Amino acid sequence: MAKLEEGSPISFDNISPTCSKNSIASARAEDENGLAKRMKTETATAVATGNPNALLSINPIYTTEALKTAVSVLLKAWKDGTTPSAAVVQPALGFVFRKPFPHLVFPDFFHGPIDSVEEELLRQKFTPLSTDLLQLSQTKELSRDGVFEFADVTDTFRNEVRPWVATITNTELKEELDIRGAKYTYTDHLVCHDDRLTTRKIAYVYYLTDPSWSEEDGGTLDLFESSCVNDVVVPGAIEKSILPTRNSMVLFVVGDDSFHQVREVLSTRKARLSLTGWFHATTPSVPRTEFQPHAPFLHLELFEAGKDDMVNCFLARDEADAYSMARKKALKKDMTRYHGCTVRNLLKDSFYQSLTDELRAKEATLPWSETTNRNQDGCLKYIDINTPKWPKDMPVFGQLLRIMQTECFLNSINEITSTRISVMPLDKLNKFAALIGSKNFSSLTNGAGSGASAGDTPDERWVAEAARCRLEKFESGDYSLKTYEAAQVDEVIDLFYYMDCDLLEPDCGGAVVVMDINDPNDEWDPIISMDGESNGLMVVRRDRDHVFFTEYVNHRWARRNGGRPFYRLWISYSTEAGPINSQAAKNASRLSPSEDEDEDEDEDDEDEVSDDSDLVEPGDHDAALSSSDGEEDQ
Numbered sequence: 295m296a297k298l299e300e301g302s303p304i305s306f307d308n309i310s311p312t313c314s315k316n317s318i319a320s321a322r323a324e325d326e327n328g329l330a331k332r333m334k335t336e337t338a339t340a341v342a343t344g345n346p347n348a349l350l351s352i353n354p355i356y357t358t359e360a361l362k363t364a365v366s367v368l369l370k371a372w373k374d375g376t377t378p379s380a381a382v383v384q385p386a387l388g389f390v391f392r393k394p395f396p397h398l399v400f401p402d403f404f405h406g407p408i409d410s411v412e413e414e415l416l417r418q419k420f421t422p423l424s425t426d427l428l429q430l431s432q433t434k435e436l437s438r439d440g441v442f443e444f445a446d447v448t449d450t451f452r453n454e455v456r457p458w459v460a461t462i463t464n465t466e467l468k469e470e471l472d473i474r475g476a477k478y479t480y481t482d483h484l485v486c487h488d489d490r491l492t493t494r495k496i497a498y499v500y501y502l503t504d505p506s507w508s509e510e511d512g513g514t515l516d517l518f519e520s521s522c523v524n525d526v527v528v529p530g531a532i533e534k535s536i537l538p539t540r541n542s543m544v545l546f547v548v549g550d551d552s553f554h555q556v557r558e559v560l561s562t563r564k565a566r567l568s569l570t571g572w573f574h575a576t577t578p579s580v581p582r583t584e585f586q587p588h589a590p591f592l593h594l595e596l597f598e599a600g601k602d603d604m605v606n607c608f609l610a611r612d613e614a615d616a617y618s619m620a621r622k623k624a625l626k627k628d629m630t631r632y633h634g635c636t637v638r639n640l641l642k643d644s645f646y647q648s649l650t651d652e653l654r655a656k657e658a659t660l661p662w663s664e665t666t667n668r669n670q671d672g673c674l675k676y677i678d679i680n681t682p683k684w685p686k687d688m689p690v691f692g693q694l695l696r697i698m699q700t701e702c703f704l705n706s707i708n709e710i711t712s713t714r715i716s717v718m719p720l721d722k723l724n725k726f727a728a729l730i731g732s733k734n735f736s737s738l739t740n741g742a743g744s745g746a747s748a749g750d751t752p753d754e755r756w757v758a759e760a761a762r763c764r765l766e767k768f769e770s771g772d773y774s775l776k777t778y779e780a781a782q783v784d785e786v787i788d789l790f791y792y793m794d795c796d797l798l799e800p801d802c803g804g805a806v807v808v809m810d811i812n813d814p815n816d817e818w819d820p821i822i823s824m825d826g827e828s829n830g831l832m833v834v835r836r837d838r839d840h841v842f843f844t845e846y847v848n849h850r851w852a853r854r855n856g857g858r859p860f861y862r863l864w865i866s867y868s869t870e871a872g873p874i875n876s877q878a879a880k881n882a883s884r885l886s887p888s889e890d891e892d893e894d895e896d897e898d899d900e901d902e903v904s905d906d907s908d909l910v911e912p913g914d915h916d917a918a919l920s921s922s923d924g925e926e927d928q
């Protein structure tokens with residue numbers, strides 16, 4: 295039997311000759327409005343269809359019984375796991391493809407005034423959209439809202455294309471129609487997604503691109519292979535790329551494996567124009583399971599700032615600076631207004647320089663992991679710093695981590711954010727972990743490598759709780775999607791320290807965007823968007839209602855920077871409103887007084903730490919911790 299599942303679209307010469315003789319299914323009365331007027335000038339095309347009154351009509355070779363039967367039999371056989379008759383399905387070959395998920399590609403799809411449809415579409419208002427998933431421009435819904443100019447086109451989609459799609463895909467489709475114009479220009483993109491929403495059943499894209507569109511222009515429709523990980527279907531590598539060829543129609547069944555993307559447009563001249571939407575099933579689809587497992591909390595050991603740290607740390611320099619108070623005031627004001635601020639030039643230039651030199655020298659040998667689910671996490675490389683894999687021979691980076699784990703640094707962040715990062719003595723943490731079952735906790739990490747602890751014995755060490763401590767690497771094409779983990783904790787302070795991104799202008803992407811999930815109508819109105827800058831520390835305060843994402847890093851970055859990555863250290867500290875304290879409070883109520891007197895004492899201590907909300911002056915780095923220490927001793 296012929297190989298049914300793959301192959302590139304074949305030319306019309308390969309179609310059985312009987313196909314092209316069929317006439318168009320239905321003629322159309324000419325309307326005096328909109329397209330119909332311009333259509334009069336399109337007689338050549340209309341005559342070619344054999345119907346001078348026709349507006350857009352499906353190419354008759356696709357409406358033959360032989361082709362419709364072939365496609366429907368083939369799709370059904372794939373679904374049922376049966377083998378169809380080769381003779382029956384032969385007319386479908388070259389139009390229907392099995393991998394990575396069933397999809398159909400019909401070149402030269404419509405007959406009729408295609409150029410006029412394009413012109414009319416370009417006259418519509420396109421609204422630029424920018425979210426964590428996409429950057430493109432879109433018209434409003436063309437089938438409603440009185441878009442009279444498109445009445446004929448939408449009629450064709452509803453009354454001709456929809457029944458045809460229902461037949462060939464063996465699905466019952468509602469009359470409801472989604473149809474919008476989409477325009478992708480230079481650097482526009484739509485990252486990996488599956489289209490699953492409400493009753494969407496069959497996705498379609500009809501391309502009105504420039505006839506010369508080629509692979510160098512970008513904008514291919516990429517289809518991803520997928521696999522099942524922990525009962526969730528996740529996208530893998532790109533298995534097939536479809537060129538958005540003018541007047542071709544692509545269809546696919548929306549399902550849990552229909553992962554696809556529009557690759558970034560690279561042409562600076564041509565727009566990738568399309569009419570796109572979905573045909574809807576009569577019943578709702580199975581809802582998607584949002585699956586963002588929460589990483590175990592980390593416990594980062596706290597350090598006293600050593601002399602070297604102080605010399606390098608921004609606090610030390612600030613204290614020497616006459617303007618330091620004004621600077622902090624401005625940062626605090628930004629925090630209050632926007633939930634975020636950027637501390638520019640965090641570390642001394644000389645330190646920052648040796649940091650980037652070290653990263654560049656070591657980057658190829660670092661044990662980068664890739665995000666496994668680009669549909670939910672995004673696409674970037676990272677190293678979780680608490681892993682044993684973290685190389686020990688990066689002393690400068692180790693010192694950066696130490697700085698970010700010093701009490702004086704945390705106190706300063708507390709001051710800017712008017713909150714308190716959750717810190718506790720290690721022995722208390724261990725008791726607490728034993729109490730609730732330790733599976734939510736990673737073992738104590740000492741990300742900063744060797745170094746003196748705050749105390750001489752293990753019992754006196756202090757730790758800060760972090761949801762993340764991760765070095766990330768971004769290249770063109772990378773992004774992180776909205777992360778919902780803040781919904782699982784009460785509050786975190788995210789610190790994003792950017793490295794080696796001197797040429798990362800705002801038009802390259804890579805900004806951190808913070809949103810409120812309660813934003814009505816999903817208006818995509820960010821609270822703040824902060825551009826990454828070398829040696830700049832972004833500070834974000836997120837509670838349950840806030841999510842952040844990292845903008846897609848577009849092609850400009852590679853062009854300007856010669857393809858080098860930039861790096862970001864992301865530490866997400868819990869605050870005292872965060873999980874340890876709230877969990878401790880919950881667990882306290884589960885403790886019976888007779889269980890263990892020590893535990894009761896611990897809960898009291900917890901309160902004492904929480905209540906100590908005075909701000910600690912920078913430099914007074916012992917105060918916050920030693921005052922609690924003192925109380926504990928009593």
Ligand SMILES: O=C(O)CCC(=O)C(=O)O
Binds near residue numbers: 514556
């Ligand atoms: O334009 C394309 O090729 C695909 C568009 C798409 O995936 C969408 O709009 O959801």
Ligand SMILES: [Fe+2]
Binds near residue numbers: 487488489497
């Ligand atoms: Fe899509």
